[in-house]
Amino acid sequence: TYTIEFYNYYSNFLENFLDQTSKPSKKLIILDLDDTLWGGNIGDLGIENINLGGNDIYGESFKDFQKQILNLKNTGVQLAIVSKNEEKVALNAIKKHPEMILRLSDFVIWKINWEDKVKNIIEISKELNLNLDSFVFLDNSNFERKNVLERIPSVLTPDLSQGPLNYKNILNSLKCFDSKNNTLEDSKRTRYYKENLKREKLSKTILSKEKWIKQLNIEVKIFKFKKINTKRVLQLLNKTNQMNLKTNRYTEESLLNKISSKDYLFYLAEVKDKFGEYGLTGIISIEILKKSLIVNDFVLSCRVMGRGVEESILKFVCKKHKKYKNKIIFDYKKTKKNKPMFDFLNNENYFKKVKKNMYIFNH
Secondary structure (H helix, E strand, C coil), X not given: CCCHXXXXXXXXXXXXXXXXXXXXXXXXXXXXXXXXXXXXXXXXXXXCCCECCCCCHHHHHHHHHHHHHHHHHCCCCEEEEEEECCHHHHHHHHHHCCCCCCCHHHCCXXXXXXXXXXXXXXXXXXXXXXXXXXXXXXXXXXXXXXXXXXXXXXXXXXXXXXXXXXXXXXXXXXXXXXXXXXXXXXXXXXXXXHHHHHHHHHHHHCCCHHHXXXXXXXXXXXXXCCHHHHHHHHHHHHHCCCEECCCCCCCHHHHHHHHHCCCEEEEEEEEEECCEEEEEEEEEEEEECCCCEEEEEEEECCCCCCCCHHHHHHHHHHHHCHHHCCCEEEECCCCCCCHHHHHHHCCCCCEEEEECCEEEECC
């Protein structure tokens, strides 16, 4: 027999495990400023008089809350600001207040204005190309929380009405951030998103998508799998949905068994452009038959989707395995989210459809 403490511990463990495996992990925390990251209204009090640190129980609770947020940011969770304030005044506090733990470089994007917060959150979703269900919204205002809960319920909006002394514990209790299998790409994610905003800004100044891609000076490096890439490869295979041929999911054991087979080719792609590195963002695994190559996995991060990387990977395979030219077969498996893969396969400039959901790379 076991004690009641054991059963309580085990039930909590099981509940957390099921939550983490059944629900998508959150990728972005959207933060208010006044009475959320510091005490008081910056516009009324000025930078000298907001409550932050200073050996005050409430000031220290805001500081501890920021430390906890920074810990999450360092595991790959992104940070954004949505605040009703004068942008210049608020940014000055973030830059110059001596007790601030979070600095401007920790935030991938901010919307500091007098607009409706729901509107700002939706704009952030579009600009970062992230789904709203990957957002957490932290705001001390009951009105703003209700506004988000009612109009965009897919955004996780915890109740902060217990006050700043409880903010840190509330954040710790969410259990919605996947930080157990972090990769080097995760730690660089804030930089990636900021660089991507620069790319999007450039795209708005150029009418032709082809000219925009050309100006990015994209470079694709393709190489065989190395064991050091295992965690990142598993992350791409198990979490990428849109540009994913079959949405196969793997354990580390099943992945390494497959790669060790002499009947498989397994290539990875790293991408960079003039704004910076995207990191390891592409995968193609191929089964070798006598007369053809069967693509088993074709996976591409949404960060590089539609920028010519797809074609570069396939042209590399054709060049590397010339005898299989026009014999690279894609057997597409439809899911709820991988329509971008379907659209790519139906590009007649690159593919010939041989039967339903089966295509040959024809280039």
